[in-house]
Amino acid sequence: MVYTLPMSTPRSNDTPSTILIASAKLHPALEQALARAGFRVGVVNRGDAALAAVRQPQPAERVALVLLDAALAGSADMELCSRLAGTAPVLVMSTVPSDEEQEQALRAGAAGYLRLPCSPADVVEKVTVELAVRHAWLPVAGPLDTGNLEVNYHALLAGSPDAIILYDAERGLPVDVNRNAERMFGRGGTELMGMRLADLCPTVQPDGTPSHAAVDALVARGLSGDIRIFPLTFQHSSGRQIDGELRLVVLEKGELRLLHMRVADVTGQRIAEALRTGQNRLLEMIARGAPLQAILDKLLLLIEGQAPGLVCTVLLLEEDGVTVRGGAAPSMPPDFMHAFDGLQIGPEVGCCGSAMFRREPVVVPDIGRDPRWNGWHDLAAIYGLRACWAMPILTDRQTVLGSFAIYYRDVRLPRADDERLIAVAVHLAGIAIERFRREAELARHRHHLEELVAERTAELRSAKERAEHASAELAGALDDLRKTQEELVRRDKLAALGGLVAGVAHELNTPIGNTLTIASAMSERLLALRAGLAAGLRRSDLEQYLAAAGEADEVVVRNLRRAAALIASFRQVAVDTASSQRRQFRLDEFIAELVLPLTAAMRPPRPRVVQDVAPGLAMDSYPGPLGQAVSALFENAVIHGLGGRDDGIVTIAAHAREDGMIALSVADNGAGIAPEILPRVYDPFFTTRPGAGGSGLGLHVTHNIVTGVLGGRIAVRSLPGSGTTFTMTLPAVAPE
Known part of the structure; x- marks a missing residue:
């Protein structure tokens, strides 16, 4: 007897098609998946709204099934689930699933228990199968009609793009399969329905678990309502292993305990994943600077693992561009590689020598009949090599680094998969060899x-x-x-x-x-x-x-x-600061008070004194020594600079500099100082008017005062006939 569900019988207009999602959380991906499957979707976030929705009187608006969040189902007794289950089937969804909660949901009348997270497609499949089992597509009311059930569910399986097995958990045997399952396992439907699930697997799974134990554990988890993808390795009738992924949905109708199994062949995906992983590991080895031999051996074993039955080799070309030296062939004895060591490449030197010489792929479908293998026919026969495809390994500069070859143990041409593998191998080998050469x-x-x-x-x-x-x-x-x-x-x-x-x-x-x-x-x-x-x-x-x-x-x-x-x-030549009194004063006021007695003490003709002192210049210094220095410069200007001229002018100026210092100058418009005398003006007892009453110590004392007590510096600028200017650069705050 084949237990199948009727998907092909049309639904009547009175059949409800609304799926109600009752959850405080949003499930946009699930809503979209249900809508794409042809269902109307309703969403509520409160229990009273869910009860109101399932009581709709109009047939087209009635709820066909409720997806109820366990957090909204009520207390430990799940009262809301019980009340909803009296009107529509309920599938309880739980983000923190447990066996205890599953038992509570089933006691409360739930039709199933979904453990989240899981794929929205799996939830849609569970909903579809549950509705098919329930009522939506059954042509008769009342007890389950096995005859009608068989025809309709079988049509469902036949139209599925996946391999589908309807599995009787009680008997441990399939009760229906589709054509895709027959093609996947290489067996007819009758043969498959007489084999247990463990019989479709190798004796032991890749992790070492016996297949019958792995199948028993998988079935137990499926019957518990655990909706997820289960990995399981199957075996084709030819002996080839198939990496499979199972999705299980529990169907319980009366005494029947069925598992709807959808089987996907992911062998190609696993091989591609292994290739990507292997490539990444090889690139890591290259980046770490692993030995070239180890990298090439790892690369060839990776390619051979992608297509069992292939044998791969790499030959290296010397930098002279003509001599073969070394290489890798982890699946071949060392004698095979020694036969090519020292070989000179040429247009008719085997597959590898020709590929490196021509800088293009060389395909030999039958080594025994190809003239390029003259001299190596016996060697190929010893190791069972019947066909070969060689590809030169080139750099971006078109420099030949070596060759990569795939050997077959039967007479044949390369497949498309082989082209993809050899392209990957040549690329990685080129990176490794070029890095080795550069190092x-x-x-x-x-x-x-x-x-x-x-x-x-x-x-x-x-x-x-x-x-x-x-x-x-x-x-x-x-x-x-x-x-x-x-x-x-x-x-x-x-x-x-x-x-x-x-x-x-x-x-x-x-x-x-x-x-x-x-x-x-x-x-x-x-x-x-x-x-x-x-x-x-x-x-x-x-x-x-x-x-x-x-x-x-x-x-x-x-x-x-x-x-x-x-x-x-x-x-005064040795300035005594101990007797000088320090205080704060304004320079403009100080100069104004000083100029009056200086001018009055001068004998006629007296010079005109010009004061150009910036207002507000404050100093914290020694006014006594400062006045002595200014007086000496003033007297020097009157006596030596002006020399009794009627039009004499003495200018006393002061301004603040950008560096915070104060520039105080005494200038005259007198005769000036000769260049040869200028370096000696500060020497003691040096005077240009001996016997005129001066001691020649005035400028020397002034220099000592400015550079000592006042902590500044003094400079002179003069040209004969253009006057003289003495400039004292003083800090606003004298040193202690």
Whole structure:
């Protein structure tokens, strides 16, 4: 008896065709799959809406089946499932399936239990079969009519594009198969229905599990309502193994426990997947720099595993482009490859030699009759090789790297699948061989580079020794130079000190000499007066002595004051900051207060003073030393620059610089300074007007004040006939 379901009988207009999805979650993929299968789809997300939907009075709007989310089914008793099942069949869907929940659903009246996630196509198939079993396409009402059932379900199987087996779980035998199943297994329908499912499999599955145990476990899971894809390896009547995938749907009608099995042959997919996986592993080996021999062996075994019965080889061509040297043939004895070692390629040198010479594929369907195999016919016969297809391995530059060959053990031409495999093999072999050649070339360059580095290192070591010797000599010379420099500095200091002492002596010599001369003269007069006093002093002698004493006193006082002034100026050469008071002040106000007494102290003709000081310039510095420096520059401009000119102008200017410093300048429009004198203006006791009352220390003291106490620098700019400008660059905040 064949148990089949009626799909071919037309439905009446009263047959409900709406599938209701009752779930709080959205299932857009499932809705689309049901719509494509020809069903009307309704969606609700509450229990009361689901109950209202199944109670529709119009036949065309009635619900044919409910897909109920377990989370919406109610408590442990699934009250909503019980109420819905009284009106329409219910398939409970669960995203967290369990055996306990499945039992609860079946007790509540559910027609089935779907374990999510699963393919929407599998759910549609379950729905279709359930409706076929139920009522939608049965021509009679009441008990199951086996006769009608057989004809209609058999038509369903015949029209299916997949291999379908209707399996009786109780008897463990198929009860119906379609033509696609007969073609897949290479057996007739009658033969198939007399064989158990395990009889259609090899004795052991690829994972080592006995096939009968694997089938029992698969059937048990299918009967539990577990809808998913089950892998199972079958065996063709010819002995060829078939990698299959099963999709199971449980059909329970009365005493019948049937499994609707849809079998897909995925052998090609598995082979293609194995090829992709193998390619990735080979590329990883190439990237890691694995040995070329290991890569080629792995590649050839991968290609041979794609088409059992093939034997593959790779021959390598030397860089001279004519000599065969080495290669790989993991499925052949070493003697076979040795026969080609050292071979010179040519147009009639076997398949591989000809392919490398011609740079094009060479196909030999019968090795025994092909003249290109003259001399190797016996070798091919020993190893059972009857046909060959060789392909040259080329780089992008059309350089031949070697050849890849597929050998057949029967007289034949290559198949389309072989063309695909050889293309993959040639591509991967080309990558590996070219990388190997480049690494070998890099190794040669590296070795050569190491030799060059060694030579260069020796040269550098010698140069280093010479440099160290020269450095030692330079160090000695530098030490001598430092000693010489120290001696020169000492001499310069002594010379400067001598100049300073000479200057001091020269300046003090005049007032002191004058005072000494007057004192000596007055001493002689005093002796004469005392002598005259003993003999009798006349009034006229006393009056002469007193007149001379008055004149001498005036000269002595004047010269002593001159000496005191000189000593005071000498003391200013070494600026004493300890006695200077620091404070904050505004520069424009300070200059204005300073200019008035300076101008008043000048003898006529007085110069015109121009003040160009930017307002608001604040300084935190020493106003005493600053005023002394400005006064010295002012006096230097009046005395040496202007020299009594009636049109003399002295300009005092100040402005802030971009670097935060303040530029304070004193300029005149006088005679200027000769270029040969300009470098000496800061030297002590240097003056261009000796005997005019100046000591030659004014600019020297000013330089010491600016660079010392005030923490700045001073510069002079002058041209003969164009005046002179002294510029002091000072920090707004003087150093501590």
